[in-house]
Amino acid sequence: MHLLLAIGAVFGGTALVIDPSGRLLGVTLSILNTSPFTNFLIPGLILLIMLGIGPLLICYALIKRTHWKVPSKLNVFKDTHWSWAFSLYCGFALITWITLQTYFIQGVALIHVVYVAWGIAIQIATLLPSVRRHYLLDHE
Template sequence: MRTGGDGMKRECVPGRSWAIIIMQGLLSIGAIFGGGALIIDPSGNLVQMPKSLLEHSPFGSFLIPGIILLLVLGVMPAIIAISLFRRTHWEIGEKLNPYSNQYWGWTFSLYTGFALIIWIMAQVYWIQHVSVIHLVYFAWGVGIQIVTLMPDVQRRYAR
């Protein structure tokens, strides 16, 4: 605990908690831009993605993947990063949290790790190719889960 200039006590955010906040925040920024670009131009031309990538997928354009990317891996991680920093209350988050002893933002951090891993696995399956960026984002999803599950991070977000 620290005392701020206003005399109020402030809780310091431990190092690994900062790591998960930053991981969520950076994921959010990239997915908001990527998803937004795919929504603006569902052909994929804006981000130089050939339509042939959709050949084995259930999608005719990049619109639905763009919406999913924007909301699930863009907006949600932004909300999670803010919540992990500020510990905000969210009724829906609490209802979707099966861990009654943990803050909902901590649980949703795990959800994001799973969502990112599933997103990458689906991409690889549908485009039938693995590139370095897939490996990086797959590792990012696993990393989010590892950091979220570290004992000091779990303690930080315990109720």
């Protein structure tokens, strides 16, 4: 789930950074009229970093169980590997991103529902007892 999310977000975020007008993705600037943004540069950077690069790193860490100091310090679940916590954070980030997006554009499309469901699915999968057990630190 993280890898597919990352691929889409890297593509979309990069396209918005390259062309902040949104034309590259077929999006018009008018949907930003009720948002704090005048173009898609900042939303593109947020998308690229938070939902593109972030989930790529999480995916890698979930597989390899890497020991990185900064994410370990940001892990509020001290009994689990940081990648498990960041998987949960990623689900929250996706739901928050879509919620803010629908608020700012003042509309909801099917794709928004799909991505909120995706965020919930990430959280459900992360919270499964077998998954949590797998990432308990004493399990390593």
